[in-house]
Amino acid sequence: MNREKVILLVEDNPDDEALTLRALAKNRITNEVVVAHDGLEALDYLFGAGEHEGRDTSVLPQVTLLDLKLPKIDGLEVLRRIRADDRTRLLPVVILTSSKEEQDLVAGYSLGVNSYVRKPVDFVEFTEAVRQLGLYWLILNENPGRV
Amino acid sequence: MxxxxxxxxxxxxxxxxxxxxxxxxxxxxxxxxxxxxxxxxxxxxxxxxxxxxxxxxxxxxxxxxxxxxxxxxxxxxxxxxxxxxxxxxxxxxxxxxxxxxxxxxxxxxxxxxxxxxxxxxxxxxxxxxxxxxxxxxxxxxxxxxxxxxxxxxxxxxxxxxxxxxxxxxxxxxxxxxxxxxxxxxxxxxxxxxxxxxxxxxxxxxxxxxxxxxxxxxxxxxxxxxxxxxxxxxxxxxxxxxxxxxxxxxxxxxxxxxxxxxxxxxxxxxxxxxxxxxxxxxxxxxxxxxxxxxxxxxxLGLLAAALLAGGLGWFGSGVLLRKLQLYVGTTRRFSEGDLAARAGPPYPRNELGALGRSIDDMAVAVSERQQEIQRLNEGLEQRVADRTAQLEAANKELESFSYSVSHDLRAPLRSIDGFSQALVEDYADVLDDEGKQMLGRVRAGSQRMGQLIDDILQLSRVSRAEVGKEEVDLSVMASGIVDDLRRTEPHREVEFQAAPGLTVTGDRRLLRIALENLIGNAWKFTSHTERPQIEFGAEGGPGKPVYFVRDNGAGFDMAYAGKLFGAFQRLHAMDEFPGTGVGLATVQRVIHRHGGRVWAEGATGQGATFSFTLGGSS
The missing domain is CATH 3.30.450.20 (PAS domain)
Incomplete structure (x- = not known):
């Protein structure tokens, strides 16, 4: 596993944050997880702004786990801005959300999301979903920008 | 004339x-x-x-x-x-x-x-x-x-x-x-x-x-x-x-x-x-x-007769011209020219009274027509207002559903997730009864998650626009069974589908309906020894009746009326799990296609769910 790469988790709900971290841990995914609690914070992190002023923006997360319902700037807008910026255009983004509404699915894929995972209520299923995510995005998939 | x-x-x-x-x-x-x-x-x-x-x-x-x-x-x-x-x-x-x-x-x-x-x-x-x-x-x-x-x-x-x-x-x-x-x-x-x-x-x-x-x-x-x-x-x-x-x-x-x-x-x-x-x-x-x-x-009489005849001839000519004017006016009016009027001068006789009353009628009808037009415009405005209100209500409902789907599930995930965490992290301080209780907490929250999903689907079925496309129900039914077999590979269920049952309807909604019907058949044959599910059609080509038949648990016909109500269940949860929303969803899909759905069965002898589609071909 690529231990140098961080995982950016954009999640405003502390319970979901804890459960996601737990699921990652249970699947022995030991990458550093940077948590942004709203959309603005996520963008600040990615573009080195706000409290992340001065961060080396050339270092991108291995994968971004993005919730849709977020304070300040919602998930779809964050995704739109990621895809609009050349630095982050190819950043792998997985939408990880409660919603299975078709409109969100369609909007997500049309904005260029790499994957769309619905958080199940059943924690066992949730852990399984995170495992498959980690398997694909952290182990199998080569980040195109880093070849 | x-x-x-x-x-x-x-x-x-x-x-x-x-x-x-x-x-x-x-x-x-x-x-x-x-x-x-x-x-x-x-x-x-x-x-x-x-x-x-x-x-x-x-x-x-x-x-x-x-x-x-x-x-x-x-x-x-x-x-x-x-x-x-x-x-x-x-x-x-x-x-x-x-x-x-x-x-x-x-x-x-x-x-x-x-x-x-x-x-x-x-x-x-x-x-x-x-x-x-x-x-x-x-x-x-x-x-x-x-x-x-x-x-x-x-x-x-x-x-x-x-x-x-x-x-x-x-x-x-x-x-x-x-x-x-x-x-x-x-x-x-x-x-x-x-x-x-x-x-x-x-x-x-x-x-x-x-x-x-x-x-x-x-x-x-x-x-x-x-x-x-x-x-x-x-x-x-x-x-x-x-x-x-x-x-x-x-x-x-x-x-x-x-x-x-x-x-x-x-x-x-x-x-x-x-x-x-x-x-x-x-x-x-x-x-x-x-x-x-x-x-x-x-000679005098002849002169008088000629005079009277001449006066009658030319007098009736005047009369006829007026009559033709009135006939023409009423014809134009009846052909939609609401501005058509006989107009003055009105002769000072019965003919004049006729002309005057034709014009009065024309005025009254025109006014009424304008009144109707005004009312229609008002009606159109009201329809537009109501439509706007309805759209607003629909939007509200949508955002409500969205919130439900998002926000109601998050706490359920917390309940389930942290219960599981308790079981895992504190296994040594929890006795079996404690673990069992936490298991129930998790089951409850998962069931509620399922309920939320089902209700959301039901409301989506009601709101969604019904598309019109060719749908091969036979292929669709087989696909659904394939999915079920993948989910539960240990089940051995014999499935038969009559080929080529093509209808016109909304693919997504019809799939929801078939998923529920076949899913029910799959579920209620789980205790049956040699489970069989059949999808087919009866009746003539003009008005075919489609059916999903199984040899599962069946039901008591006395409760047939309750089957399609939301949250109505005829079986204990531990026997056959379910939310009781599935058939209500099926019924809505069928109704939205202008069709009818009904069930026949007997306890322990399987069930047949039949439906028609108004737009079927």
Whole structure:
């Protein structure tokens, strides 16, 4: 596993944050997880702004786990801005959300999301979903920008 | 339309004719009456004229008698008539009659009929008058006598001889004085007395010899024209007869005939008529006024009829133009020209009232039309408002669903996740009962998560627009079964699908319905020994009935009505898990396709869920 790469988790709900971290841990995914609690914070992190002023923006997360319902700037807008910026255009983004509404699915894929995972209520299923995510995005998939 | 309007004119003309015909009949009838009356008066006038001729004739006879009476007294004093000097006597007679117009001859005869002397002087003497009727009658009756009409032998004039007996002092008849009346003079006088309207006056003997005539005496007097037809009637004793006839001149006349009594006859009757007087008045004369008046009347009537007909024709033309205007107006109006009006001027009659009421109606209808239009616009506005409200409500519902889907599930995930974390991290401090309880907490939260998903699907089915596309239900059903087999590979279920069941509908919604139906069959055959699921169609191609049949747990038909209600369940949770929303969702999908869904089954003997689709092909 690529231990140098961080995982950016954009999640405003502390319970979901804890459960996601737990699921990652249970699947022995030991990458550093940077948590942004709203959309603005996520963008600040990615573009080195706000409290992340001065961060080396050339270092991108291995994968971004993005919730849709977020304070300040919602998930779809964050995704739109990621895809609009050349630095982050190819950043792998997985939408990880409660919603299975078709409109969100369609909007997500049309904005260029790499994957769309619905958080199940059943924690066992949730852990399984995170495992498959980690398997694909952290182990199998080569980040195109880093070849 | 024109034909019927035209017939109005014809009717007017027929009406005029109907009015004219009785008037004409009345005129003809009254003309006939007047003609009868005129004929009557014509006959009366003719008769009166004939009588006046009779009176005139009698007067002439009387005058002659008065002339002879004193002369007879004188001759009675002559002792012997034979001794009278003939020439002296004749001269005396000539002198006597010189001043009389009627008498052209006077003579005296002895008792044996020998003419002693007579006027005119110097004329040859006739031998005897013994055979003459006037002589014998005068001798026998010793009184004035009138002889027959005859043509005098000397002058050949038409004449009437009268005789007067000379009675001597001894009382014996000593001779007979006689005189001849000139009938030509009578003819002349007839011409004087006749009024110009008279056609003819004829004096004729019973044997048919014309004695006197007006006009043209020279042509007719002395002619034999046969026994007058009126003689027979005359002899039956009538005072005079009138009739219509044709005169000798060939003129149609109304004539009257009177018989002249023989003055010498003792009593009237057969044979006592010595002559007939006929007076004729031309029919033309009699009826002249009437015919003229009838002609004038008929001409007047014709003029009135033509005037009335003409007025009716052109008057109805005015009427027809108005009618055509009104017909045209109502037609244009009925064809949608709401501005069509007959318009003033309105004639001051029923037609005008019609025109006015057509316009009133047009105004009322137009106003109502505008009112309807206004109401419609208001209605459209209201529909638009309601649609907007409905859309707003739908949007609200959508965002509500969105929130539910998002926010209701997050706490459930916390409950489930941290319960699991408890079991994992604190296994050593939890006894079995504690772990079991946490297991129940997790089951509850997962079940609630499922419920939320199902309710969201149900509401999505209600809100979603129903698309129209070709959907092969057979392929879809097989795909669903394949999915189920992947999820539960340990189950061995026999599945049969009739091929090629293609319908028109919304693919996504139909899949939800089939997923629920086949999913139910899959679920309720889980305790069955050799589970079988069948998808197929029954009924004709016009209205096929699709069905999903299984040999699973079935249900009691008594509860069939509850099957399709949301949250209605017929089985215990531990027996067959489920939320009770699936069939409600199926029913909504089918209803939204204009179809019907129903279930048949029996406890332990499987179930059949049938449905139709309104838009199926």
């Amino acid at each position: 024109m034909d019927r309007l035209f017939s109005l004119r014809v009717r007017v003309l027929v009406l005029v004719l109907l009015a004219v015909v009785p008037a004409m009949l009345l005129m003809l009838l009254s003309a006939r009456d007047r003609r009868d009356a005129s004929e009557e008066s014509g006959r009366a006038r003719a008769l009166q004229l004939a009588r006046s001729v009779e009176v005139d004739y009698m007067h002439r006879i009387d005058t002659t008698r008065s002339f002879l009476a004193p002369l007879a007294q004188v001759f009675a004093l002559v002792p012997n008539l034979s001794n009278v000097t003939q020439t002296a006597c004749a001269s005396f007679f000539d002198k006597l009659i010189a001043n009389t117009a009627d008498i052209f001859q006077v003579g005296v005869a002895s008792t044996d009929g020998t003419v002693i002397c007579r006027s005119p002087a110097g004329a040859e003497s006739a031998a005897s008058v013994a055979a003459e009727p006037f002589f014998t009658t005068a001798m026998n009756s010793r009184a004035f006598s009138v002889g027959h009409f005859e043509f005098e032998s000397v002058t050949q004039k038409p004449a009437l001889h009268v005789g007067y007996p000379i009675i001597g002092p001894a009382g014996t008849v000593t001779g007979v004085l006689y005189a001849a009346l000139d009938l030509n003079a009578i003819s002349t006088d007839l011409g004087k007395t006749a009024d110009p309207s008279v056609s003819f006056i004829t004096l004729i003997t019973p044997t048919g010899t014309i004695l006197a005539r007006y006009p043209n005496p020279e042509q007719w007097v002395g002619k034999e024209v046969g026994t007058p037809p009126s003689l027979a009637a005359m002899e039956s004793g009538g005072p005079g007869i009138t009739r219509e006839s044709v005169s000798l001149d060939g003129i149609s006349v109304v004539s009257a005939t009177v018989g002249l009594a023989n003055a010498g006859a003792s009593e009237p009757g057969a044979g006592s008529i010595s002559a007939l007087v006929s007076v004729g008045i031309p029919k033309d004369q009699v009826f002249a006024g009437i015919n003229d008046r009838l002609r004038d009347d008929l």
